[in-house]
Ligand SMILES: Nc1ncnc2c1ncn2[C@@H]1O[C@H](COP(=O)(O)O)[C@@H](O)[C@H]1OP(=O)(O)O
Ligand SMILES: [Mg+2]
């Protein structure tokens with residue numbers, strides 16, 4: 298039996314006149330307002346989280362996982378709409394329109410939808426979320442127009458999906474963003490969200506991810522990675538093209554239950570596992586697409602010491618963790634420049650997807666990542682991920698390369 302949506306529990310007010318019939322601002326000229334009850338949906342609702350929750354004997358965190366998948370798929374829908382709009386217009390080349398603004402509104406829209414869906418689907422316990430965005434800039438007078446645009450975008454996405462009979466006001470949007478202000482930490486449950494990971498990739502039309510994880514008592518217990526531009530089938534030739542032609546992959550993992558991939562529309566999940574390569578000569582490695590995000594002298598030296606022959610495969614965002622988890626590549630090296638502080642939302646979902654697929658994720662000293670310390674991760678130098686066979690030699694090469702780099706005379 299479907300439960301009634303628990304509206305009263307939402308941490309942000311939804312005044313009664315905002316509930317009920319949605320308004321379709323952008324489509325107003327072409328489509329008359331219709332009752333949502335018989336609104337012909339352009340696409341079917343994504344997943345059915347509530348139908349799966351709470352059944353006796355279900356695996357741990359089953360309801361939370363279903364809710365997280367639904368939230369990520371809903372946010373991905375908004376991101377895809379905006380990315381198409383960006384790529385169809387010449388928004389990035391217009392001097393008077395900063396791409397940062399576009400990036401901002403899609404981040405906010407994505408974060409609002411994830412918060413809303415989680416609150417609608419998970420009704421037990423209190424709600425806490427550690428997320429990248431806050432509402433500070435959007436509360437400025439100069440942001441009035443953009444806030445209106447975000448509000449329309451969110452409401453249009455909700456109406457198209459059709460799962461929730463809700464329209465958010467501008468104030469509702471601001472409050473929903475601020476549900477992501479939690480500091481996380483070692484106790485209780487906290488959702489961890491990067492509403493768009495790989496902003497540069499998103500703006501370029503490349504890879505990006507919506508990354509959502511759940512922390513329970515300081516440990517990541519589930520993760521969902523939505524990658525709208527990653528082929529569902531394996532990237533066989535490692536150039537980003539694949540044998541299948543279906544686009545969009547949703548990776549998920551629950552602690553102790555393995556990792557899976559399915560389409561963003563909810564095809565039957567398939568178990569995934571990291572590759573079984575044990576000879577570095579046959580291994581390939583992923584790193585950031587953005588040159589400025591990586592110390593290439595170091596990653597080049599690591600690859601050389603290890604004996605990797607293939608050139609690096611450069612992909613934006615946590616899509617790298619997803620690709621690694623299903624064996625598209627063997628190694629992920631993340632070595633940002635000195636002084637860059639890693640955030641938990643940039644690794645929580647990706648790391649559990651890889652570890653549940655049989656891989657290992659550590660910092661450069663071989664320490665597990667500790668997600669219990671608040672919004673930041675305290676890592677030594679960088680993050681590495683690979684399978685169990687390659688990890689010992691990878692770690693050795695990493696440590697040798699770091700030592701060499703620190704002993705090299707610094708450029709004047
Ligand atoms: N200078 C930087 N060095 C490393 N990573 C960065 C830097 N600036 C932003 N990032 C973040 O790197 C991640 C992108 O990963 P990748 O470099 O692997 O594509 C994102 O979390 C991105 O933030 P954001 O979430 O805003 O995109
Ligand atoms: Mg990020």
Ligand SMILES: [Mg+2]
Pocket residue numbers: 429491492493494495496
């Ligand atoms: Mg981000």
Ligand SMILES: [Mg+2]
Pocket residue numbers: 429496
């Ligand atoms: Mg950012």
